[in-house]
Amino acid sequence: MESFNVQGHHKSWFDRNGFPPWLIALVWVVLSFLLFQGIGSVVALLLIFYKEGAVNEQALVQNPEILLIGNSVGQILGLAVATLIIARLSALPFEYRSFLRLEAPKGTLKLTGFSVLLVIVVQPSIWLFSWLNQQFPLPESWIEMESIQLELLETLFMSGIPLWFMIFSIAVVPAVCEEIMFRGYVMRLLEKSSGVILAILLSGLIFGLFHLRITQLIPLSLIGMLLGWVTIKTGSLYPAVIMHFVHNGATVLAVHFYPQLLEVDTTDALPPWWLIIFSFVLTGYFIYLFSRITANQKESGYV
């Protein structure tokens, strides 16, 4: 069996065995989702059983912090660690870090600062898309599922869990684990199959679908695409991790200090128009600046 590519380099295991990269990406999204949910559920149920001596609905409601622990362990093992392991089959050892973009080319720090500003100014626009998404009529069963998720979030925020723990579970863990998986691995595979633009669009859409929140599909997908675009432009995963952290962390802080935000009906509520226009203009300007700065930047390492 041929194990060298045309340039005479060795090929990865997946390449040697003729796996189309898009197939690996799609299968891995589903498998890692199952791993994440499976590990998270088992850990949470075991901890609840250890603490309460039984597992029932009441025990689940009374222990939201354990549900968060389960969720975090599920993400760390099912999304991040499992992806880092499976990526070994997609890239050779010497190109592994650059394949996942786990490196910081010159200027990454400055670009990370820009990325943080970008994710802040884009928020009112995202709010608008969230509102638009909720105008679509949805089946009753999906709306019910959504309201259960919101109730669970409300319980989490109202249960007096320490702020540092909320930040860790809702901002740090997803920012690192989801970025390794989506922008690090899945987008790179899609890039190999379909080119950069389709990779950004598809990985963003998959990111939106992955959250199983159909009323937030459009804003989540757009955020995913923005994170993908930044990753491609900077050639590094780190700015996207920081952006994701800032996005989730800001939400946690906002709800922690202003719990009445949970009561806001986002189906009706829209930010003021001047803010939306301001957000669109600033976002456009930042994207333009970003493109100019990164125009001459060449990605090193993995080809």
Add this chain to the structure above:
Amino acid sequence: MEPIEQKSFVNTAVIIGVIFGVTYSIVNVISLTIGVNSGAVGVGSILFFCFMCCAFAILPGLLANRFYIHEIKTAVEIGKGALIGLTAGLIFGVVFGFFDNVVWRLFGVDTEALTLEYMLLMFENLNIDDPNMRDEMMSSTSGSRTFSLFLNVLVAGLLNVLSGMAGAAIFSKPYEDKEI
């Protein structure tokens, strides 16, 4: 004439997927009807159902590879086997879903009602008296038809990626000196 090495696997995968989708749908309805009419729904018949379901779910990928490799008389890589399996599995899932939701209804058979009746009999025969547990199990089997159809297709596709890889590895053995 098309060179044999470049012959597409799509025809083989589609034919196998369609045959298995239709066959499984027929076997499924017959088994459910026999179970409901005879009332003999116990551990044995549930095990039979599980075995049948697993066998039908993984066979399309395995057999599509077998027929394709036999046809081209050349070994295929397991990555290509996975692709052949995925295609056969997706077609299997779609055809089964179409028969289950559309075709049987044309003949006056409501497969959803039949499945629920079968499950109720199973609860009775297994002496599951707890109404909460029963409701939970029933609700886990019902729900949005579109969503369950999507899940069926997805699961069938994924299982057949695995069986397709296995099929490529197994059936390529005699042709290992001639690989695409």
